[in-house]
Each structure stands twice: as C-alpha cells, then as structure tokens.
Amino acid sequence: MNASEGLKDYMKCISMFFCDLERPLKVGKTEINTLLHILSGVTDFRMPGKIVYRIENLLAVCFILALKGEFHSFSYAATYIRVWEDEFVSLGLVEKGKLPSHDTFRRVLGHLDANGLRDAFVKRIGPFLEKMASLDEGMRNKYRLLSGDGKTFSGSGRKDGTANLNVFNIFNASTSVCLSSVPLTDKDSEIPEFQRMLPKYDLRKTIVTADALHCQRETCRIVTSHKGHYAFKVKGNMKSLHEEIISSFEDGKAPVSGFSHNECDYEFLKVKDIISDVGWPSAKTYVRMVSHKRKDQKNYNPEYQYFVSSLSENMLIAEAIDNRWQIEDDLHYFKDTFLAEDCCTFMDGNAVKVMAILNNIVFSFYRIATAMMGYSSMMETKIRFKDRPLELIALVVPMLKAKNVSDLIKANMKGRKNPE
Numbered sequence: 001m002n003a004s005e006g007l008k009d010y011m012k013c014i015s016m017f018f019c020d021l022e023r024p025l026k027v028g029k030t031e032i033n034t035l036l037h038i039l040s041g042v043t044d045f046r047m048p049g050k051i052v053y054r055i056e057n058l059l060a061v062c063f064i065l066a067l068k069g070e071f072h073s074f075s076y077a078a079t080y081i082r083v084w085e086d087e088f089v090s091l092g093l094v095e096k097g098k099l100p101s102h103d104t105f106r107r108v109l110g111h112l113d114a115n116g117l118r119d120a121f122v123k124r125i126g127p128f129l130e131k132m133a134s135l136d137e138g139m140r141n142k143y144r145l146l147s148g149d150g151k152t153f154s155g156s157g158r159k160d161g162t163a164n165l166n167v168f169n170i171f172n173a174s175t176s177v178c179l180s181s182v183p184l185t186d187k188d189s190e191i192p193e194f195q196r197m198l199p200k201y202d203l204r205k206t207i208v209t210a211d212a213l214h215c216q217r218e219t220c221r222i223v224t225s226h227k228g229h230y231a232f233k234v235k236g237n238m239k240s241l242h243e244e245i246i247s248s249f250e251d252g253k254a255p256v257s258g259f260s261h262n263e264c265d266y267e268f269l270k271v272k273d274i275i276s277d278v279g280w281p282s283a284k285t286y287v288r289m290v291s292h293k294r295k296d297q298k299n300y301n302p303e304y305q306y307f308v309s310s311l312s313e314n315m316l317i318a319e320a321i322d323n324r325w326q327i328e329d330d331l332h333y334f335k336d337t338f339l340a341e342d343c344c345t346f347m348d349g350n351a352v353k354v355m356a357i358l359n360n361i362v363f364s365f366y367r368i369a370t371a372m373m374g375y376s377s378m379m380e381t382k383i384r385f386k387d388r389p390l391e392l393i394a395l396v397v398p399m400l401k402a403k404n405v406s407d408l409i410k411a412n413m414k415g416r417k418n419p420e
Helices: 012-020 028-040 055-067 073-084 085-089 102-111 114-133 187-200 217-225 237-252 313-323 328-336 347-374 377-387 387-399 402-414
Strands: 144-151 164-174 175-183 205-210 228-234 256-261 264-270 284-289 305-309
Touching: 012 114, 012 347, 028 114, 028 387, 055 073, 055 102, 055 347, 073 085, 073 102, 073 205, 085 264, 102 347, 114 237, 114 305, 114 347, 114 402, 144 175, 144 187, 144 305, 144 347, 164 187, 164 328, 164 347, 164 387, 175 187, 187 217, 205 313, 217 228, 228 237, 228 313, 237 264, 237 284, 237 305, 256 313, 264 313, 284 313, 305 313, 328 347, 347 377, 347 387, 377 387, 387 402
Parallel strands: 144 205, 205 228
Antiparallel strands: 144 164, 164 175, 228 305, 256 264, 264 284, 284 305
C-alpha cells in the first residue's frame, strides 16, 4: 500500500473500515455459487448441445488453482482435478468420474473471451472499492495513479526460435486492479498499444506513468487531451528533451526548488521559467531525482534521474514518481514469485491473455484480503490462504455483492468516524 498524500489509496480505506470488525470465515457452497454466478457472465463460445462442462465451472477450477499458485499448464490442471476429484465433486464443479482433460482446458482457454473474464470481475470489484473510498471524505479530491508496463511470459517461447510473448499491462495502482493485459510480440509494440488504450479510460484526476520507453510526444498529448496528467522518466531515447532538462538544471538560470521524500532527493524546475527549445506537450515541470533506497547495498551508486510532468504540484509529482513502479514491485513481482507465471507453458496468445487476466484477478483478491485482514504485507496473506483458497473466496467474493457491502456499512458505521 502506498503512503501517498495526494494519490488515492483504496486499500487504506478498506483496511481502516475492516480493522474493527469481527470477520469469521465461513466456507461453504454459497460462496462457490456466487463465484459461479460472476463467471457465468463470460460468454461461452461453444456450440449448444456439445457442452460437457459448463464454462463457469471450468473457470472456477482454474481460479481455485490460480489462487493456490498452481495453475502452470493444462496437463497439471487436469492431473490436479484427478487427484482431488472428491473435493471438486463436493463443490459441484465436476461430476464423479467425468473429469475435464488437458485438451479441454487448452481449447477453452485458447478461445475464451478474455476481456469478458476481466470485465466480469472488474465490474464487481470497482463498485466495492468505490464504496469503501466514499467513506473517507478526504478521498474525493485525490488523484489516482495509472501505470503501463510490459511483462514477458518466459515459458511461451520455444527452442525453435518462437519468441516469448510480452504482455503489456495497464495497472491502476490506487486500486490494485489491472485494467488491461494484451499479449504483444515485441517490446516496441507497447507504445502504440498504450496510445490505443489510454483514450478508453476516464483520465480526469489521473496521473499516468510508465518507463522511459513511453515518454513519447503522442502519448503525452493523448493523456492531456483527455484531461489527465503524466509523469514520465526521460532518457536518451528522447535526446532533445533529455539534454534540455539536464542543461536547464546545470546552467542555474532558472529557480530550482526541492525536498526529500521517501529516501529520494527531488529538485523541481518550472518550464515557464526557461526558454524551451523542445516544446514538449503540456509540460509544466522538469524533475531531477536521486534515489537512496539502495544505500545499504554494496553496488550503491546514486545517479541523477530525470522526469517531465504536466503537473505543477511538486509533492504530487514526487508521489507519482515514487509510486510509478508499483506495477513492477507489486503486480509483476507477485505474479513472478507466488504465481510462477514464467513457468506457464502456454504458447497460444489468447490462452496467455486469459492466464494473465486470471492472475490479475488473483492478485486483486490477495490485495483486498490483505487490507480486510489488516495484515502488513502480502506475505502474511499468502501464508494464510495459499492452501485454503476457499476461505479466500469466502472472504472476498461476498464483498462483490453490492447489497452485502451496503448492509455491512449500514450495520457497522453507527457511531463510527470516517477513516482518516
């Protein structure tokens, strides 16, 4: 969870609300039925009359395996169901002696509407998070942080020269929800994909961040034309801008302000105070930053990093820069370590997309559970639920029902102050 002052932190609101509640975990078929109802919103591409396993049942099986961090291959999924057949039969997900094969999983994930799977959950998680945030009046004027970054599926390539797929993610760091995951064949394809997707979101009160690859004129123009703001790192790929920022700080002609924030030293220079030869779209502030977060490591060698932003509020810029790698440090790290995404052996692009989205949902569940349980880290949540995925479902899934959330708030807000 970020400790920002101007950026929204929905997880903090959840944690503040649930910290005083008694939370008995009740495991039962009711929660599985609610999960199946959510998954039933995913369109079934198969021909009626030829369906052996309901699409929501197959997806529920995949989801349970993913919650355990054990959905790596189609063969493994089929084997796992065979070994734990009685458990899945008791949950009503499969019939005794009638188990899906690895080919069934391969065909379903290869043709499934991945965006439908994403929307089935995002449209439930979103209202819950907004409801929690509405309890804190201080959240109303804060910004959210939207980050873009690619992640390689290292197991999707082959020795015959088939390259690994690069999945480009757009992540709402304020809600810990991944909004989009698209498989791409190379890193450079991220630029047009980001530019294609950004106009689809409401960018008001939003700060967009990404690595230096995405410091592009057109990307910045798209963000600001849709009422958003950006804070991008600048490197040699934008030579003129990079050189102008460096020289503007070094020549001492324009006033520079600065402060330290979260083990980083920041200096800010307003573009209006210099004669810009670059004319970067809507640029208001140049930033020079030195990070000391690795000062205890042997290879500590701090160097200047440079940024450009359409924002004028220095602290907000510093928060955005400081939190820009939540997509890497939180989402991608969780998927690499706990979910072992690099062990995924899928080659089909759609199957990879489904897997990425499934893992994104798992990440959101663990983040929400961490806030609800009041744990200080995701590690505690993983220890608690890794071998007890049904309890995690029982904790989070009921919160995806609007009525449940409204009733819970109504019952527990009497005499309580709003989170601060």
